[in-house]
Amino acid sequence: DTEVTQTPKHLVMGMTNKKSLKCEQHMGHRAMYWYKQKAKKPPELMFVYSYEKLSINESVPSRFSPECPNSSLLNLHLHALQPEDSALYLCASSQDQGGAYYEQYFGPGTRLTVT
Amino acid sequence: QKEVEQNSGPLSVPEGAIASLNCTYSDRGSQSFFWYRQYSGKSPELIMSIYSNGDKEDGRFTAQLNKASQYVSLLIRDSQPSDSATYLCAVKNSGAGSYQLTFGKGTKLSVIP
Numbered sequence: 231d232t233e234v235t236q237t238p239k240h241l242v243m244g245m246t247n248k249k250s251l252k253c254e255q256h257m258g259h260r261a262m263y264w265y266k267q268k269a270k271k272p273p274e275l276m277f278v279y280s281y282e283k284l285s286i287n288e289s290v291p292s293r294f295s296p297e298c299p300n301s302s303l304l305n306l307h308l309h310a311l312q313p314e315d316s317a318l319y320l321c322a323s324s325q326d327q328g329g330a331y332y333e334q335y336f337g338p339g340t341r342l343t344v345t
Numbered sequence: 346q347k348e349v350e351q352n353s354g355p356l357s358v359p360e361g362a363i364a365s366l367n368c369t370y371s372d373r374g375s376q377s378f379f380w381y382r383q384y385s386g387k388s389p390e391l392i393m394s395i396y397s398n399g400d401k402e403d404g405r406f407t408a409q410l411n412k413a414s415q416y417v418s419l420l421i422r423d424s425q426p427s428d429s430a431t432y433l434c435a436v437k438n439s440g441a442g443s444y445q446l447t448f449g450k451g452t453k454l455s456v457i458p
Contacts, residue, residue: 272433272448273389286445320388330376330437330444331396339388 234337253304253321261327265320280327351449364421368434377437
């Protein structure tokens with residue numbers, strides 16, 4: 231089973247709202263990722279959690295705040311977003327961050343629209 | 346700057362033909378290579394991974410790797426309209442002790458019935 235789940239599937243929020251995206255995997259993976267993908271572009275890495283600790287932050291603005299409550303769950307808290315933050319937000323997981331041969335599996339994504 | 350290059354397409358092939366998708370990468374230290382398929386509006390789906398020089402076959406898909414030429418390709422035999430999607434090449438590099446994926450911009454494949 232290589233399933234990563236994400237909720238919600240779609241989210242529309244105003245620039246003053248606070249919302250959260252959720253991701254869950256039950257594959258026993260110890261690395262989890264957040265990516266942002268704009269139309270006709272490849273995914274861009276935002277954050278990496280390894281063994282529930284933040285290991286990589288790709289200079290993401292502080293209006294995006296990641297959280298890893300346990301080894302199966304990953305959240306992305308959103309606050310005071312801008313319209314240009316509208317995108318497909320993808321969660322992914324892999325067995326470990328530190329191996330060259332571990333495959334990353336993506337969830338279905340959350341389509342975010344900021345109005 | 347670690348780069349992964351793909352022709353953006355669109356690549357159009359008739360149904361039943363072989364589709365050939367190509368990818369080159371700049372980092373000679375790259376160790377693992379992946380092909381993801383992404384349908385419009387959906388998330389990337391891993392379809393092939395390859396780590397050693399040569400060919401790797403899985404059903405109608407064959408991945409080919411040539412590290413000396415820094416080249417990886419994906420062949421799709423007996424192409425079907427359902428194969429119409431964007432194919433992302435991803436390369437895993439080592440950097441600062443971690444292994445991150447670098448994606449190409451993707452090649453859009455259209456299989457014509």
